[in-house]
Structure formats: C-alpha cells, structure tokens
Amino acid sequence: MIPHLWNDLEGTFFPESALDYMPESRLREVQLQRLKAVTALTYEKVKLFRERMDAKGLKPADVTTLADVSKLPFMVKTDLRDTYPYGLFAVPMSDVVRLHASSGTTGKPIVVGYTAQDMEVWKQVIMRTLYAAGYSRGDIVQNMYGYGLFTGGLGLHGGLEGIGATVIPISGGNSERQIMVMKDFGVTAICGTPSYFIHLIETAQKMGIDFRRDLKVKRGVFGAEPWTDEMRKYIESASGVKAFDIYGLSEIIGPGVGAECECQDGLHIFEDHFLAEIVDTKTLEPVPDGTEGELVITTLSKQAMPVIRYRTRDITAFETSRCGCGRTCRRIRRISRRSDDMFIIRGVNVFPSQIETALLKTESSLPHYLIVLTRKGGLDQMEVRVEITGEMLTDNVGAMEQLQKRFGKSIEQITGLHAAITLAQPGTIPRSEGKAKRLLDQRNLTN
Numbered sequence: 001m002i003p004h005l006w007n008d009l010e011g012t013f014f015p016e017s018a019l020d021y022m023p024e025s026r027l028r029e030v031q032l033q034r035l036k037a038v039t040a041l042t043y044e045k046v047k048l049f050r051e052r053m054d055a056k057g058l059k060p061a062d063v064t065t066l067a068d069v070s071k072l073p074f075m076v077k078t079d080l081r082d083t084y085p086y087g088l089f090a091v092p093m094s095d096v097v098r099l100h101a102s103s104g105t106t107g108k109p110i111v112v113g114y115t116a117q118d119m120e121v122w123k124q125v126i127m128r129t130l131y132a133a134g135y136s137r138g139d140i141v142q143n144m145y146g147y148g149l150f151t152g153g154l155g156l157h158g159g160l161e162g163i164g165a166t167v168i169p170i171s172g173g174n175s176e177r178q179i180m181v182m183k184d185f186g187v188t189a190i191c192g193t194p195s196y197f198i199h200l201i202e203t204a205q206k207m208g209i210d211f212r213r214d215l216k217v218k219r220g221v222f223g224a225e226p227w228t229d230e231m232r233k234y235i236e237s238a239s240g241v242k243a244f245d246i247y248g249l250s251e252i253i254g255p256g257v258g259a260e261c262e263c264q265d266g267l268h269i270f271e272d273h274f275l276a277e278i279v280d281t282k283t284l285e286p287v288p289d290g291t292e293g294e295l296v297i298t299t300l301s302k303q304a305m306p307v308i309r310y311r312t313r314d315i316t317a318f319e320t321s322r323c324g325c326g327r328t329c330r331r332i333r334r335i336s337r338r339s340d341d342m343f344i345i346r347g348v349n350v351f352p353s354q355i356e357t358a359l360l361k362t363e364s365s366l367p368h369y370l371i372v373l374t375r376k377g378g379l380d381q382m383e384v385r386v387e388i389t390g391e392m393l394t395d396n397v398g399a400m401e402q403l404q405k406r407f408g409k410s411i412e413q414i415t416g417l418h419a420a421i422t423l424a425q426p427g428t429i430p431r432s433e434g435k436a437k438r439l440l441d442q443r444n445l446t447n
Contacts, residue, residue: 019272020128020327027328030272032066034300039063039072042306045090048083049073049308069275069298070286074309077110080251085111091304101149102250109149112250113304119158121301125256125270126159132261132268132325133221133244135189137164142182142217144192145224147171151254152224156191159256165189172196175203182215194222194231194243195436198367201238202427211239221246223255225435228336228353230360231367232264245334251310252297258332266319266331273301276332277309278318281339289318294339295332313339343439345373345380350415352438355384358410364392364403368429375443384411385422387429 022030040060042049052073053059062071080088089096097116101109114122135141141160145152153171160167170181172192178200181187190197197220204211211217217239223246235243247267248255257274258267269276275298280287287293295314299307315338319331337351344350352371359365366387374381386407394400404421411419430437 019124020132020268020270020329022272022328024328027271028066031275031300034272035066035069035275035298036060036063038298038300038302038306039308041090041303042308046088046306048079048088049075066275069277069309072298072309074284074296074311075307076311077251077313080110080112081108084108086113088305088307089113090306091115096304099149100151100154100250100254110250112151112254115303118253118302118304121273122155122253122256123158123162125253125273126156127162128270129221129246129256129259130159130163130165132259132327134219134242134262135160135163135165135221139163139165139189140168140185140187141165141189141191142168142170142178142185142187144170144172144178144190144196145255151248151250155248155254155256156221160191175200176207179204179207179209182217183209186216188216188218190217190220190241192220192222193224193432193435194227194235195225195367195432197222197235197241198231198238199431201235211241217241219244221259223247226336226338226341226353228356228360229334230357234360234367247332247335249312252299252307252312253302257297260334261323261325261327263324265323266333267335268323268327268329268331271329273299275300276318276330278316278332281315287317290320292317292333295335315339341439343371343373343441345382345417348415348417350382350417354414355411355419356438358414359384359386359407362406362410364388365407366426368424368431369438370429371439373439373441373443374445380443381420382417383420383422385424385429387424387426390426393425 043053043060056073058071095115096113098114098119099111101111143153143156145156147153147169157167157169168181168185219242221244232243235241244260245267246255247258258269260267277296278287278293279285279296281294292315295312295316297310297312314335316332316335323331336353342349342351355371359369360367366389368387370385372383400423407421408419
C-alpha cells in the first residue's frame with residue numbers, strides 16, 4: 001500500500017498547515033517514495049495501466065528518480081469512461097467508503113472511489129486550502145457548492161469541519177434564500193462557483209441589501225470553473241469579499257489539488273499528494289518552468305483509484321519565483337482556460353476567457369456573456385451577447401453603437417477577430433447555479 005505521510009516522515013507529526021512549509025529536499029524525497037509506491041500498486045492492481053506499461057517495456061522498478069515519471073504512460077478522461085464504473089479501482093469494493101461521479105451529460109459518468117485513508121487525505125488538503133485563504137475556527141461558512149455525486153459540496157464540507165468552522169450546507173439555488181441566510185446567520189465566509197456568486201451579488205442588490213454594509217462576508221473560496229483576474233476584480237469591488245481560487249478535479253480527488261494563499265499570486269499544489277508536470281500541448285514533452293503548457297497530475301497517495309500522469313487539459317505554467325507566504329510547495333499560474341474549451345473560428349484558436357478579459361476591460365459590461373457561433377455562406381460568424389450595466393442603457397442610438405464598437409475593438413485587439421456585438425439588458429442572459437455556460441456553437445445547424 002501507499003505509505004501514509006505521518007508514517008513515512010520517520011514518525012514526525014506535521015500539523016496540516018505546516019506541511020506546506022516542509023523543507024524542499026524532504027518534500028522531493030517524500031514524492032519519490034510515494035511515486036515508486038503508487039506506480040507499483042497501480043501496475044499490480046490496474047489492468048489498463050499494466051498493459052500500457054508492458055507495451056512500453058516498463059516495470060515499476062524503472063522509476064528511480066522523479067524525472068522518471070515522464071517515462072510512464074498518460075491517462076485521459078476517456079480511460080475513466082471506457083472502464084466504467086470500477087475498472088480503474090486498485091482496491092476491493094469492501095475498502096471503498098465513498099463514491100462520487102460526474103454529471104454524465106455527455107455519456108457515462110466518470111466514477112471515482114475513496115478509501116478511508118483517501119477521505120482523510122482529502123479532508124487534510126481542504127483544511128490546508130482553507131488555512132491558506134485565511135479561514136479559521138469561528139468562521140461561519142456558507143457552502144454553496146452542490147452536494148451529492150458532485151465532489152464540490154461534500155469535498156469542502158469535510159475540511160471546513162476539520163478546521164472547526166461552522167458549516168451551513170446550503171448547496172446551490174434559491175438565491176434570495178441564500179442572501180437571507182447570509183444576513184440572518186451572520187455568515188463570514190463562503191464557498192462556491194464565481195459565476196453563481198456574481199448572480200448572488202445582483203440578487204442582493206434587487207433585495208436592497210448591500211454586501212459591504214449589511215453582510216459580514218469577508219472572504220470566499222471559488223472554483224469548479226475557469227475564471228479570470230478581471231472577474232476576481234469585479235467580485236472584490238462589487239462585494240468587498242476577498243476572492244481566492246481553488247483548484248481540483250473529480251478524476252484526481254475533487255477540490256483541494258491546489259489553492260491560492262493570501263498573496264493571491266498563483267495556486268500552490270499540495271505536492272506531497274500530487275505530482276504536477278507541465279507538458280507541451282503538441283509534443284507532450286515536459287517544458288521548462290515558466291513555460292505554458294498542459295497540466296499533468298499523478299496522485300501520490302490515492303489508494304482506491306490511483307491516477308498516473310492524468311492529462312487535465314488545463315493550460316498553465318509553473319511560477320518560477322518563491323511565493324511571499326514562504327510555502328515551499330510549488331505554484332502554478334491561475335487556470336483561466338482549458339485546451340478542450342478552445343474553439344476555432346476562421347483558423348484562429350480562441351478561448352472564452354479571452355472574450356471575458358476583453359469585455360471586462362471596458363468597465364461597461366457585467367460579467368455575463370454568451371458567445372454564439374454560426375455559419376453563413378460557408379463562413380464562420382461570431383456573435384458576443386453581453387450584458388451592460390444599467391447606467392449604460394440609453395435611448396441614444398449613437399451612444400449604443402459607440403459602446404458596441406468599444407467592445408468589438410477590445411475583442412479584436414485580443415483575438416484578432418471581428419465579432420458582432422449584441423448589447424443585452426441586465427438579467428437577460430441565463431444564469432447557472434453551477435458552472436456557467438459561455439459558448440453556444442450552432443455552426444452545424446446553420447449554413
């Protein structure tokens with residue numbers, strides 16, 4: 001089995017937050033010990049991994065350094081679907097104490113399992129996430145992530161209880177009730193998706209409630225969807241809530257793979273449990289620190305479903321400087337886009353995050369937009385529907401046309417593409433209680 005951290009540190013007990021400051025040389029020793037153990041476990045117990053290792057002529061004993069991880073085969077999301085539901089499990093079902101799954105909206109869901117030790121690790125990395133963002137015992141935390149098969153709600157819940165916070169397991173939806181609870185229960189911190197929290201800011205305004213004046217919420221941990229620095233600035237200026245990014249994915253463990261600290265200068269990866277690589281998106285070869293590429297993660301302590309070299313499709317880079325907080329675990333840049341979110345129009349690669357950045361830079365739009373792709377006469381067309389602030393609405397046709405031109409110019413400066421701009425009134429673009437839908441591709445429906 002994979003050694004537990006408190007055992008493989010020669011009997012030394014590290015409080016959860018202290019693990020982030022482990023001497024770097026010791027951290028690399030722990031990573032290597034665990035990489036060897038998880039490779040051996042997965043080779044022995046998981047048929048798919050063993051077959052791929054054998055095809056490459058590799059055995060677990062070939063892993064002698066951390067750099068040797070690059071020899072191992074990749075895993076991708078389709079591997080989890082093809083082996084549905086339990087084909088990648090490395091322990092008997094009698095050892096599995098929790099199952100989670102994706103929504104399965106594009107086919108069979110992705111199923112992940114956890115042993116009791118896996119659950120302890122998950123709780124620990126969430127506690128470290130919360131400590132990094134300044135949460136503490138005595139906080140009253142409204143957890144707006146969905147509870148159920150989705151990993152968000154229950155994933156955060158265990159760590160919140162672990163730090164001694166008071167947890168309100170409200171899940172998503174019923175926005176006016178969310179605001180009422182924040183006010184009446186004296187909520188000091190929150191967890192949820194950034195797009196839904198922006199919707200709550202608007203809901204509070206309609207209810208005549210001012211976040212800064214009437215509520216006690218001071219900080220929030222946001223994730224489960226890509227979001228830009230421009231959206232962070234909007235959240236913080238509109239609500240007074242300091243917004244921290246959290247990173248995770250169901251295939252690895254759920255939330256808690258990495259998190260921002262008070263410096264808000266990149267996501268610290270909890271490297272004692274997750275070995276991160278950045279590879280070139282085309283060659284899949286490792287790239288130098290500071291170079292952008294695709295994030296690849298190996299679980300170092302997962303027992304129920306160890307994952308070796310999982311291609312996340314998330315685009316980022318390792319930060320090359322030491323964080324001001326003093327943590328020794330490495331940071332990656334905030335993830336604002338995924339390679340599989342990219343769309344191609346007129347031969348140009350475009351990410352929704354580029355459109356978001358362009359719109360919010362004008363300071364006239366709200367962070368609600370929809371990209372609509374169509375095809376006319378064989379030529380791709382891009383329309384961007386964007387909500388504008390109430391004070392920008394006017395009957396002056398010339399002023400509206402100028403605003404459209406400003407948005408269009410900003411998008412063209414960033415993407416090099418022309419986009420038709422449709423101005424929408426506040427509240428008219430559909431909201432989501434979970435992850436925001438930013439792209440509507442209708443090119444196969446039009447000609």
